Amino acid sequence: MLALRVDADTVSRTRLSPSPASECMAWLKLTAASRRHPVFGDPGPLARASLAHPDVALLADLLPQNGDTYTPDLLTPQPGTDAQRRDLLDEQIAQIEATAQDDLETQVFTHTRTHWSRPLRATTRRIAESGRMQRRLANGLALFWRDALSDCWPELRSILDQDIAHRATAIATHGVGRAIGALHPDIDWAGDAVTLAKWGDGEIDVTGRDLVLAPSVLNWPHVIIQVDVPGQFVLYYPAQRVGASRDRSSRGIAPVVGNARAALLADLETARSTAELATRIGYSPGTVSYHLNALHRARLVTKVREGRYVLYQRTAQAARLLEEPRD
Secondary structure: OEEEEOOHHHHHOOEEOOOHHHHHHHHHHHHHOOOOEOOOEOOOHHHHHHOOOHHHHHHHHOOOOOOOOOOOHHHOOOOOOOOOOOOHHHHHHHHHHOOOHHHHHHHHHHHHHHHOOOOOOHHHHHHHHHOOHHHHHHHHHHHHHHHHHOOOHHHHHHHHHHHHHHHHHHHHHHOHHHHHHOOOOOEEEOOOEEEEOOOOOEEEEOOOOOOEEEEEOOOOOOOEEEOOOOOOOEEEEEOOOOOOHHHHHHOOOHHHHOHHHHHHHHHOOOOEOHHHHHHHHOOOHHHHHHHHHHHHHOOOEEEEEEOOEEEEEEOHHHHHHHHOOOO
């Protein structure tokens, strides 16, 4: 268990905020690795095309690969305090551009050497040493956001805002400690520390820092901490109700096809892989595959191969079954 030691000052300065930069990095990481999000699926052709820009490619080259976990904190600056959240992204982009050269070199050279299984590319190293990396990373984030996330941000922000409202009510009703302990099964409150299960044994002193609780949609379902930059402490946790709309739409058909198949059909308005569906509805991939095969035989889902994935999507007949009211 990892313990993040706090004090009364940290507790008193705890706040909730989304992090557009963190959402952008999560989407870019999926895009660069040709992977799909378990809820939102394929990042899409516009996101992939954006990788052709050298500044976006540079940004992607600083993201972890092949099981590495470290992301330089300068790419996801601690969210500010703009109450309207209109300028959060612009503020974070400005923070990236203003990163001190010493801080950049510590994160890009020293921390990646410690935490990555691959060496930093020589071209990336030269750009970092030139002093031009900050501006190029800021530009890369702005470009990828424009191309890949700006259109869908209102939908994502709505999920984040609903989560923040829920957590703010929990803090007002039950206090900071209980609210933190309810963020995720791996997160708990020990009175003088935030504890994280499955993070190994250790202790980090974060006393005197602001604690920013940042709900995340595109990092879902992972928990991430950001403590390497002095004075910063960000705890990213999965926002609640990601993909929860399927629960409502599947209730009517569940008595006919069963709960598992109803949940699958409700989730298949968008084409999804077996692995995505297993993550979303909480069944093993083998169980999901069994039910998908039955639904395919009944002509309630279609399946097509796209690269290394087989994607399933409900048919018009299945959509009508979901829409029919039932007693």
